Amino acid sequence: MSRSKTRFLACAAVAHTKLLGIFPGIKLGQTQQLLASALGHKTYQSFALSGDAEAFDRAEMAVLDPAAVMLRAMYFKLPLGKDEWSVLIEEISAKQVVGTMELREDLGYAYWLARHAFQQADDPRIAALVRPYKCSHSYGRLLSEQIDITATELKSDEGPLPAILRAAVHGEICAEGEDYVGLAMPVMADYALERIGRNLYDGPVLLNIRQLGEPRRFCPAEEFDGGMPF
Numbered sequence: 237m238s239r240s241k242t243r244f245l246a247c248a249a250v251a252h253t254k255l256l257g258i259f260p261g262i263k264l265g266q267t268q269q270l271l272a273s274a275l276g277h278k279t280y281q282s283f284a285l286s287g288d289a290e291a292f293d294r295a296e297m298a299v300l301d302p303a304a305v306m307l308r309a310m311y312f313k314l315p316l317g318k319d320e321w322s323v324l325i326e327e328i329s330a331k332q333v334v335g336t337m338e339l340r341e342d343l344g345y346a347y348w349l350a351r352h353a354f355q356q357a358d359d360p361r362i363a364a365l366v367r368p369y370k371c372s373h374s375y376g377r378l379l380s381e382q383i384d385i386t387a388t389e390l391k392s393d394e395g396p397l398p399a400i401l402r403a404a405v406h407g408e409i410c411a412e413g414e415d416y417v418g419l420a421m422p423v424m425a426d427y428a429l430e431r432i433g434r435n436l437y438d439g440p441v442l443l444n445i446r447q448l449g450e451p452r453r454f455c456p457a458e459e460f461d462g463g464m465p466f
Contacts, residue, residue, distance in 0.1 A: 242293075243292060243293050243333065243334065243335070244268075244271070244283070244289065244292050245268075246333040247271060247328050247333050247334060248264065248267050248268045248271055249264070249333075250327060250328050250331045250333055251267050251270070251271060251324055251327070251328060252264045252267040254323065254324055254327040255267055255320075255324065258316075258320055258323075259314050259316075262312075262314065265280070266312050266314075268280040269308060269312075270305050270308055270309060270316075271305075272284075273301070273304040273305050273307070273308040274300040274301055274302065274304060274305045274435075275288060275292070275298065275300070275301075275433070275434060275435045275436070276288075276301060276304070276396075276433075276434030276435040277434065286433075286434075287432075287433065288433035288434055288436060291432040291433035291436045292433065292436060294432070294438070295337050295432060295433060295436035295437060295438060296336065296337055296338065296349060296429075296437060296438060296439040296440075297337065297338045297340060297345060297346065297349060297429070297436070297437040298334075298337060298338070298339050298340070298435055298436055298437075299340055299341065299342065299343060299397055299435045299436075299437070300325070300339055300340065300341050300435065301341075301435065302318065302321045302341060305321060306318075306321070325339055343397070343398070343401060346401040346403050346429050346437065346440070347403045347405075349403075349427075349429065349439060349440050350403035350405050350425075350427035350429075350440040351378065351403075351405055353427060353439070353440045353442070354376045354378075354405040354407055354425050354427070355375060355376050355377065355378075356375070356376075357374075357375050357376035357409060359442045359445075361442065361444075361445055362376070362409055362425075362442075362445060365409055365421060365423070365445070365447060366409060366411040366419065366421060366451075369411070369413070369418075369419055369451065370413065371411035371412060371413040371418045371419055374410050374411050374412050374418070375410055376405075376407050376408065376409050376410070376423075376425070377407055377408055377410055377420075378405065378406070378407045379406050379407050379408055379422065396431070396434055397431055397434070397435060398431065399430070399431050400428055400429070400430055400431070401428065401429040401431075401437065402426060402427065402428050402429075402443070403426075403427045403428075403429070403440065404424060404425070404426050404427075405424070405425045405426075405427065406423075406424055407422075407423060407425065408420040408421060408422055408423065408454075409421045409423055410454055411454075417453065417454070417455045418454050418455075419451035419452065419453065419454050420451060420452050420453075420454035421447060421451040422447070422448040422449045422451075423445050423446060423447055423448055424445070424446045424448055425442060425444075425445045425446075426442070426443040426444050426445070426446075427440040427441060427442055427443060428440065428441050428443050429441075
């Protein structure tokens with residue numbers, strides 16, 4: 237059994253246990269069908285035979301379709317509604333069987349993934365911005381919480397989710413110098429998330445980063461008063 241299928245089947249096992257308390261007698265195979273429908277497939281066999289079986293193991297965000305799940309549940313004569321669906325997803329997340337992958341119902345969380353990537357700021361292009369100032373790179377912090385998500389392809393009624401999501405993050409690159417005093421450089425960082433399955437996205441990749449102005453003097457002890465801006 238492949239590692240990718242193991243992750244999906246682990247989700248199905250947790251979901252099946254939870255659903256048994258709501259719908260006694262529900263079969264594991266039916267639970268697998270419900271989860272496959274949430275990921276854009278009509279059947280579990282379609283999911284298992286597609287590239288999604290592998291993509292599910294490495295995706296960082298799954299965009300779930302609860303309406304498709306409820307429609308599939310009607311086929312099994314199961315009155316599964318929004319409340320039951322929410323409980324089910326909460327249980328899967330609580331059991332941590334999907335690793336770091338986020339289970340979401342819209343595309344907006346792409347921004348928060350990009351936001352986290354910016355705060356980690358481990359791309360060499362970011363370090364290159366502060367190198368001329370002889371400071372060591374530290375981290376990125378936000379200057380605004382504006383969510384800016386664009387898609388290269390719009391979703392149609394029958395078509396897939398966007399092939400690429402782009403997220404722009406406005407913030408500062410904070411770097412430390414001597415005596416804990418450094419600089420904060422205003423930047424705009426553009427990230428992209430690639431769709432690697434019908435409803436699955438890979439993690440954010442930095443496309444480019446633009447300096448927006450001159451850096452300012454930055455002293456963490458003065459600005460954060462004991463806390464980091466995460």
